[in-house]
Amino acid sequence: MIEDKNQQRTDLGQIGEFGLIDHLAKNFEIKQSSTIKGIGDDAAVLDFKGDKVVVSTDFLVEGVHFDLSYMPLKHLGYKSVMVNLSDIYAMNAQASQVTVSIAVSNRFPLEAIEELYAGIQTACNIYDVDLVGGDTTSSTSGLVISVTAIGHVDKDNEVYRSGAKPNDLLVVTGDLGAAYLGLQVLEREKEVFKVNPQNQPDLDQYTYLVERQLKPEARKDIVKLLKDLDVKPTSMIDISDGLSSEILHICKNSDVGCDLYETKIPLDPQVISTCEEFNIDSTTIALNGGEDYELLMTISQEDFPKIKANPNLTVIGYITEKNAGAHLVTRADQKIELQAQGWKSFKSTED
Amino acid sequence: MIEDKNQQRTDLGQIGEFGLIDHLAKNFEIKQSSTIKGIGDDAAVLDFKGDKVVVSTDFLVEGVHFDLSYMPLKHLGYKSVMVNLSDIYAMNAQASQVTVSIAVSNRFPLEAIEELYAGIQTACNIYDVDLVGGDTTSSTSGLVISVTAIGHVDKDNEVYRSGAKPNDLLVVTGDLGAAYLGLQVLEREKEVFKVNPQNQPDLDQYTYLVERQLKPEARKDIVKLLKDLDVKPTSMIDISDGLSSEILHICKNSDVGCDLYETKIPLDPQVISTCEEFNIDSTTIALNGGEDYELLMTISQEDFPKIKANPNLTVIGYITEKNAGAHLVTRADQKIELQAQGWKSFKSTED
Known part of the structure; x- marks a missing residue:
């Protein structure tokens, strides 16, 4: 060049x-x-x-x-x-x-x-x-x-974080964790560059991750899709701080609990391979990564037939009564309490 | 204390x-x-x-x-x-x-x-x-x-910068220049404090100026007043960057010129006395000072009877044809071209 x-x-x-x-x-x-x-x-x-x-x-x-x-x-x-x-x-x-x-x-x-x-x-x-x-x-x-x-x-079409009801399905668009991993890849290349400015970064195997970090897309298409499918979610939130944190926002605002299934969380193959390379747990990345800008929603069970064939929407769990708490159901069928790691921009000065 | x-x-x-x-x-x-x-x-x-x-x-x-x-x-x-x-x-x-x-x-x-x-x-x-x-x-x-x-x-009630017509009256609310002078007073006290931290600032004679700088009020009352008087200005703008700059915005957007009369510009007595003390020209301060948050408007001549008795509104000039230009008519009856000094937040690095 x-x-x-x-x-x-x-x-x-x-x-x-x-x-x-x-x-x-x-x-x-x-x-x-x-x-x-x-x-x-x-x-x-x-x-x-x-x-x-x-x-x-x-x-x-x-x-x-x-x-x-x-x-x-x-x-x-x-x-x-x-x-x-x-x-x-x-x-x-x-x-x-x-x-x-x-x-x-x-x-x-x-x-x-x-x-x-x-x-x-x-x-x-x-x-x-x-x-x-x-x-x-x-x-x-x-x-x-x-x-x-x-x-x-339109009148009565708005969806808040507060409308989720027990037995509603927990649904997410797209896949999760890629934007955060893209950031890790870029941070690593920056460190390499500091040591050796002649080094040309090879990002070929991380293209999807880097694109999700540098050029995220908001899900305008989902609002249209939901209208076309005649589905009004009972609650909705965008995933900016990480799935875990957003689920807890819905649970808190709707006064409900939930069971989220680890095996159902949608991951891109590049996320899985890069997590293996970096030796980090892909579920942790999906739960806490942030910046995915996908939509998380809850949908009434009776709307399930309308969404079940759609590749844009993945059912990842369901809403429970508040006193049941908010849990991740692991691959090993263990229940772990969900915690909001999220993305904290205020770091304590004691860190 | x-x-x-x-x-x-x-x-x-x-x-x-x-x-x-x-x-x-x-x-x-x-x-x-x-x-x-x-x-x-x-x-x-x-x-x-x-x-x-x-x-x-x-x-x-x-x-x-x-x-x-x-x-x-x-x-x-x-x-x-x-x-x-x-x-x-x-x-x-x-x-x-x-x-x-x-x-x-x-x-x-x-x-x-x-x-x-x-x-x-x-x-x-x-x-x-x-x-x-x-x-x-x-x-x-x-x-x-x-x-x-x-x-x-309400429908059709909005007022833009672009509606001023030749012969319209140029009208301003309140008085001008105090906020800028308040800033000068505070800056001076800061310099004094740096030299002698024991010195207690005496701001008694500048209370109005300091208040205009630290606690400005937006003119919500004027919107109501205009409605009560049944006057819809032909154009309006708020004075944040200085009278001169705002007049030129109206002239540019409305494709008109104007004559502004120096003797008509409303000044508070504290502005006049402080300008004397600081040895600066009060007209310059009123034209270029900024942060007054008063409203500048143009009003059709036929609405003059409705506003003429009102202490909140001062006629300071009138709108002319574009090719006449935008001028200040001085005390000495000289015409000087208006220039936007305004308040520039981008200072050139060459300064």
């Missing part, structure tokens, strides 16, 4: 805050009929004509949620939108708008921010959402991204 | 992310009938029954937008909500919900974050808005706050 030695580097200070917003927003088209006014006024104006409005917001902080040494800025832009759309879909709602705010230090040239916004734009195009607002400001240190996603849902 | 030597200091790492959200949210009541579901699910659910929805978002970054050496955390929480509500009111809309996300480093104990949220809560109570979501995460350095405000407006 021949490197361009004259890469353009435009200083953010030359452009200023107003200039930057105008510059970044000009490539974004408005496509949603609910967007009356996007970027360029004190606020965006939206019109959902009686639908319920759904709002979710998330932060992505450099050094905490991402490491720019292996996360390309375009992927980061894409992922920052996905993380938020995933929350909207977890309400059984349609995402229609996002606002994106960034705080950046002067070490980022304009071209870097353009890369970030190219990823945001790709996400907006593929997922059919409008960018309608945001704020750009300087930061004293790293890059901070705050995305707010806005969606809407 | 007797200092409590045993102030409680709870480490954020002990609580974790889920614990922190639960802990901070538990004191907030839901009061808006449009809030169907607040904090505690993947997204908030809002129902505006056909009204248009208005959304605005802003970042506040430590070291860029605030300095914790003189900004108490409670005031910071209050101000971070005000900054966003101000944008909603500038659309002639009612604010009804906010989401607040914070990234904090471990150097902040729980009690500090509680102070911040106490200010947010006070703002929510006084301005009658619900906190419906947010994210709490760790930060590698300072404190970053991202607020998204959501409001609603």
